Amino acid sequence: MYPKCLLKFYWLLNLSLSGTLSQSSECKVACLATYDQLEVVCREEGVKCQDLGVNKSNLCDYEVEYLCNYRKKVINVGKTQETKELYLVKWKGYPESMNSWEPRKNLKCTDLLKQFWEDLTCEMVRLKKRTVPKNLDASIVSHLVQRAKLRQTLKLWENHLNSLGSNKGRISVQNLVDMEGPPKNFTYINDYKVGDGIFLNEVAVGCECTDCLESPLNGCCAGASQHKFAYNDLGQVRIRPGLPIYECNRRCHCGPDCPNRVVQRGIQYSLCIFRTDNGRGWGVRTMERIRKNTFVMEYVGEIITTEEAERRGHVYDKEGATYLFDLDYVDDEYTVDAAHYGNISHFVNHSCDPNLQVYNVFIENLDERLPRIAFFATRSIKPGEELTFDYKMQIDPVDAESTKMDTNFSLTGLPGSPKKRMRIECKCGVPKCRKYLF
Known part of the structure; x- marks a missing residue:
C-alpha cells in the first residue's frame, strides 16, 4: 500500500497531465497507484474526479464493495429480547478504516449477501462445523475477506481478457x-x-x-x-x-x-x-x-x-x-x-x-x-x-x-x-x- 502523501501526489500529477489542472500534455508519467486506490484518496479528500467517476452527486454515496464479517447481537426491546444480525461492510471507494457494522435491513446488496453466505457455508463445511457461531473466528473472517478480494482480482482479469478481442464468445x-x-x-x-x-x-x-x-x-x-x-x-x-x-x-x-x-x-x-x-x-x-x-x-x-x-x-x-x-x-x-x-x-x-x-x-x-x-x-x-x-x-x-x-x-x-x-x-x-x- 502506498503512503497517503504519495497517492495524493500521483493523483494530482495525473490530473495535471490530463489537462484538468494544466493545459500541458506533452509528457506522460505512469501512476504507481491503482484506480481503486486513487478513488479512495479522492473520497477521503472530498475531491471530484471525472476520470475516476467521482462527482458531486456520488461523492458521499456508500456502495457495498463486499461483506467482511457477520455476528448476532441480542438487544432488549421493551420487556423482550431480539436477535439482530449485523454485517461488517467494506464500502466501495473508501478505506478499510471506514468499514462499519450494518443491520441486515440496511443492505440492499442481494447478490453480495448470497455470495457471502455461500463462502461462509463452504468454510464451515471445510472446518466440519455444523452451526454458525454468534461471533465468527478471526481465521474464518480472514478467509472470507481473502475470498472477496480474490473474486475482485479475478473479475478484473476477466474484464481484461474480454477487452482484448472481438470474439463472439465471452x-x-x-x-x-x-x-x-x-x-x-x-x-x-x-x-x-x-x-x-x-x-x-x-x-x-x-x-x-x-x-x-x-x-x-x-x-x-x-x-x-x-x-x-x-x-x-x-x-x-x-x-x-x-x-x-x-x-x-x-x-x-x-x-x-x-x-x-x-x-x-x-x-x-x-x-x-x-x-x-x-x-x-x-x-x-x-x-x-x-x-x-x-x-x-x-x-x-x-x-x-x-x-x-x-x-x-x-x-x-x-x-x-x-x-x-x-x-x-x-x-x-x-x-x-x-x-x-x-x-x-x-x-x-x-x-x-x-x-x-x-x-x-x-x-x-x-x-x-x-x-x-x-x-x-x-x-x-x-x-x-x-x-x-x-x-x-x-x-x-x-x-x-x-x-x-x-x-x-x-x-x-x-x-x-x-x-x-x-x-x-x-x-x-x-x-x-x-x-x-x-
Missing part, C-alpha cells in the same frame, strides 16, 4: 477451490507472437469465387492447394483429422460471411477458465452446447525454433510444464510455446478421451512449416463440460497426408528414451486413462 473466470489468482508472467494474446528470426509470409493470391461452397472456382482456396473443401454449410469440419484446412484469405473476393472462413472468426462460444479440484491447476469448460465437428479455439503462443524449444524444454521439464507444441506438419523446424504468451487454450487440460481434435489450418500464411493449430469438437459437448485434448494425439494413418498430423505436445526439448524422461502422472480420470501423460 470468457469468465472462476475459482471456488483455493486462493490462486491470475497466472503470473503470462500475457494473453489472440494471435501468434513471432520469435526472433522467424517470418510469416502473407499469401499473394486469393480466390475469385462468388459462392465458395456451392460454386467454387478451381476448387476455391482448398482446391488451388490440391486439397478438399473442409467445411459444410454449418461451418462443421467434414474432412478427416490429419488433412489440412485451407481457408479464404484477405486477398479473396468473398466476404466475411464466406463459409470457408471459420477459424479466422475466432471463438464463438462463451467459455470459463476455472480452478480444478483435483490438482490439475486451471481448466476450461464451455458455458453453452457445442456441436460436433465445430471450431472451438486456436492454440496460440510464441513461435520459436526447435533449437530454442529444446533449451526451454529442459527448464519446463523440471517445472512439470506442458506448453510446447511442435509444428511438425511437414518439417520439425518450429514450435509454439504458450507458457508465457497464449490465449485461453493455455489453460486446456489433457485427457486420454478428449472432446477436442487438432487440425492444421492455413489462412494468410501458406508456409506448411507454420500452420495455425485449431481445435474442433470431436463430439457434442454439453454446457459445463470441461474441454480437453490429447497431449499424445496419434492420427490413424489412413493416407500419407494424415501421418503428418501426430502431435508431440510438450515433448520438445526432452531428448532420450521415455525411460530417461520424468514421467508425469495423468489425472484425467477417464476409464481408459493411460495413467501417465508421457
Whole structure:
C-alpha cells in the first residue's frame, strides 16, 4: 500500500497531465497507484474526479464493495429480547478504516449477501462445523475477506481478457477451490507472437469465387492447394483429422460471411477458465452446447525454433510444464510455446478421451512449416463440460497426408528414451486413462 502523501501526489500529477489542472500534455508519467486506490484518496479528500467517476452527486454515496464479517447481537426491546444480525461492510471507494457494522435491513446488496453466505457455508463445511457461531473466528473472517478480494482480482482479469478481442464468445473466470489468482508472467494474446528470426509470409493470391461452397472456382482456396473443401454449410469440419484446412484469405473476393472462413472468426462460444479440484491447476469448460465437428479455439503462443524449444524444454521439464507444441506438419523446424504468451487454450487440460481434435489450418500464411493449430469438437459437448485434448494425439494413418498430423505436445526439448524422461502422472480420470501423460 502506498503512503497517503504519495497517492495524493500521483493523483494530482495525473490530473495535471490530463489537462484538468494544466493545459500541458506533452509528457506522460505512469501512476504507481491503482484506480481503486486513487478513488479512495479522492473520497477521503472530498475531491471530484471525472476520470475516476467521482462527482458531486456520488461523492458521499456508500456502495457495498463486499461483506467482511457477520455476528448476532441480542438487544432488549421493551420487556423482550431480539436477535439482530449485523454485517461488517467494506464500502466501495473508501478505506478499510471506514468499514462499519450494518443491520441486515440496511443492505440492499442481494447478490453480495448470497455470495457471502455461500463462502461462509463452504468454510464451515471445510472446518466440519455444523452451526454458525454468534461471533465468527478471526481465521474464518480472514478467509472470507481473502475470498472477496480474490473474486475482485479475478473479475478484473476477466474484464481484461474480454477487452482484448472481438470474439463472439465471452470468457469468465472462476475459482471456488483455493486462493490462486491470475497466472503470473503470462500475457494473453489472440494471435501468434513471432520469435526472433522467424517470418510469416502473407499469401499473394486469393480466390475469385462468388459462392465458395456451392460454386467454387478451381476448387476455391482448398482446391488451388490440391486439397478438399473442409467445411459444410454449418461451418462443421467434414474432412478427416490429419488433412489440412485451407481457408479464404484477405486477398479473396468473398466476404466475411464466406463459409470457408471459420477459424479466422475466432471463438464463438462463451467459455470459463476455472480452478480444478483435483490438482490439475486451471481448466476450461464451455458455458453453452457445442456441436460436433465445430471450431472451438486456436492454440496460440510464441513461435520459436526447435533449437530454442529444446533449451526451454529442459527448464519446463523440471517445472512439470506442458506448453510446447511442435509444428511438425511437414518439417520439425518450429514450435509454439504458450507458457508465457497464449490465449485461453493455455489453460486446456489433457485427457486420454478428449472432446477436442487438432487440425492444421492455413489462412494468410501458406508456409506448411507454420500452420495455425485449431481445435474442433470431436463430439457434442454439453454446457459445463470441461474441454480437453490429447497431449499424445496419434492420427490413424489412413493416407500419407494424415501421418503428418501426430502431435508431440510438450515433448520438445526432452531428448532420450521415455525411460530417461520424468514421467508425469495423468489425472484425467477417464476409464481408459493411460495413467501417465508421457
